[in-house]
Amino acid sequence: MKRFLTNLLLLIALAVALAIWVKLPWPGVLALAVLFALWMLFTRRGRQAASVTGVGISTLRQRLGSSAVIVVGIAGVVAVLVALLAMGEGYSQTLRKTGNADTAIVMRGASASEVMSVLDHDSVVQVAQTPGIARDAKGQPLASPELVVAANLPIKGGSPDDEGSVQLRGVGEQAWAVRPQVKIVAGRKFKPGMRELVAGTGAARQFAGLVPGHEVRLGSQLWTVVGVFSSGDAMDSEVWGDANVVADTYRRGSSRASVVAKLAQPLAFDAFKAALTANPQLKVDVDTTLDYYAKQSEGMTKVIRIMGITVGLIMAIGAMFGALNTMFAAVAARAREIATLRAIGFRGLPVVVAVMLETMLLALLGGVLGGVLAWLVFDGYGASTLAAGTVGKLSFELAVTPALLWTGLKWALAIGFIGGLFPAVRAARLPVTTALREL
């Protein structure tokens, strides 16, 4: 009965410890580590624990195979977890980078994204004249009426019939000034009024024929690709053309999907929004592009995150039991040695600490290995998907950030903690006399 109660208490303590561990920021972890090191250095028990750990670690070499199970198992968990989270991170980073706080996007009310919005010509003109928009040297408002449509283009490396969808953005003259991060890296900008296209680097990588000088077919028309641009964000996956010509091809007349405008002052958004809302002729929604793109990435990021954590959790359970197995075996093999220690006066605590420390060191090694592996293989790895709120393939790169690596390490240590705890408790509980007699 007493045994059962202590076990129960142990489990509850474990759950609490894990909950705290998940929430603990890095200074907390550092403080814990320092506290622990001090305890090891300056108390009697601590020094005992340190020496028992030393013995355990020095015999690791004899248990290389089974210790490798812990390291590799945990490395696998961390690598998969970090890679999946890096996918979500890369996706949301790419979209978030696309927006900033000093440009605003105006769409028709009730539109969830640009693709779904339609603004008629009068609205477009009125929006562009709203106070709060920055003006260029000639006094023209820095606002670009834009049209977003999907274009089917052959995928690179696929059969000629294998078409994918790319987002084609018809932009106004001011588009380049509104988005200074967009730079031409090859060829030139399209000429207004011509059937010319410039392609983002991501789009050029995924679709065939998006090379300056080539012609591509959109529907029944031939367009000339005249340049490639790079922006380092979601725009990279797009193809740009003159809004009037695109509208003509897609039979959109003088309507546009959105107006993207540079604000006069970074903080002028509220005033700009108020001015738009006050205009009774307009039924529009406005957001900073920062908010707009953050909102677009929300859903997908959440899905990827949940997927990553689910897969990681199931793998972690597998790895945890592997660690338990190994450490139970290790404790059993060293039963006599541990019993001897206790017979000559070592108490239970140093033994528990030693076994756990050994497991956690192995786990840490596994975590580092998995993190490095994920970073080497997946950082910058190109992926693509149909992004929410767009009509084309969005290409993005997996981003293995320090924060993700830190999450991975924390997972590794948590697995090591649980994997070491139960074998350690068993080692400390074993009656000295039976253990000494055991062969």
Add this chain to the structure above:
Amino acid sequence: MKYLHLIWAALFRRKTRTILTLVSIIAAFLLFGMLDAVRTSFDQAGQSANGAERLQTGSKLSFIQTLPQSLEMQIAKVPGVKTVTYANWFGGAYQDPHNQVFSFAVAPNYLDAYPEIEVPAAQLKAFADTRTGIVVGDKLAERFHWKVGDKIPLISTIFPDRNGNKTWTFDIVGIMHSKDPKATGWYDQLLLMHWKYFDETTPYNQGTVGWYVTRVADVNQADRVAKAIDALSVNSDHETRTESEAASAASWMKQLADIGLIVGSIMGAVFFTLLLLSGNTMMQAVRERTSELAVLKTIGFSSRSVLAMVLAESVLLLLIGGVLGLGLAAALIPGISANSGGMLNLPTVGASSWLLGLLLMVLIGLLVGALPALRAMRLNIVDALAGR
């Protein structure tokens, strides 16, 4: 077979170790079952028998481009076409814009092209008679607790009505039920409204159609019919692209994500770890039993049967864990689909997944057992008994 009890006894000689290993194996195969379900749900899209008879015609320019309604009459005249119908994407959401609902505005004969969707005759008639009527999939109705007779508001994320209002009100007049288990995940989340009501209410559609669905009389003629349909609009300002339902779903899924690669690499990592883990367990098990194995050999077991027994032990270990894991996946998946709010619709662990899983279990079992089994086979009786 007669040694089964012996193998069983050896397997559970150390209960803790075997159970710990089993849990790891269960976890690995649980993951395998779930990921394989995701993969199959991607692969299966549009693969049903009825799907093969259907062709989808959309704008060649892009999937958001609409087509003129006049094309309906022309397509109907193409030889080999049995039924032609059309639909528009409505982009509806219920209560919160995040609660997206697959909602189409469809032609009156839309359901004729989908014989696998079942609607009671009385409800079908009510749908035809009610301008603002809608029919909804059974799972969708369950999700939002809708029933026939309810009046529901639906937010369109694309189309406002003439007053700029984005909320539309509909009357639920029927519930759709899918007869085809393969396509269930898709149809039971669907919401259909009248195209005519939709077109008259929003100023943004102007008599256009999102896509046409054509049912061909003879599946073998599908390619020819598809080409003939595309030929109708060649060189016009609304060129079309017609493909079978399966092909269109497949290309769609491929753009969404390279699921095969993701699932493949995760499973690779999982099974590699599993290999190492259970290999270690088997190694320990054989090492511990050195003297017992020597005794077995002394009383007349051949080296080969000792080898077979150790191999059988490891395969048995994998099979027990694997079957439990896959069973657990099969038990959990319906719950996950139900709780994902319609976002995920995973088929349960199918026969092919079970087959692949069993194959993997046996294969991993053999791989894992190979080294310890060889060791047991080569055991020298005298040395083993002397503890050398």
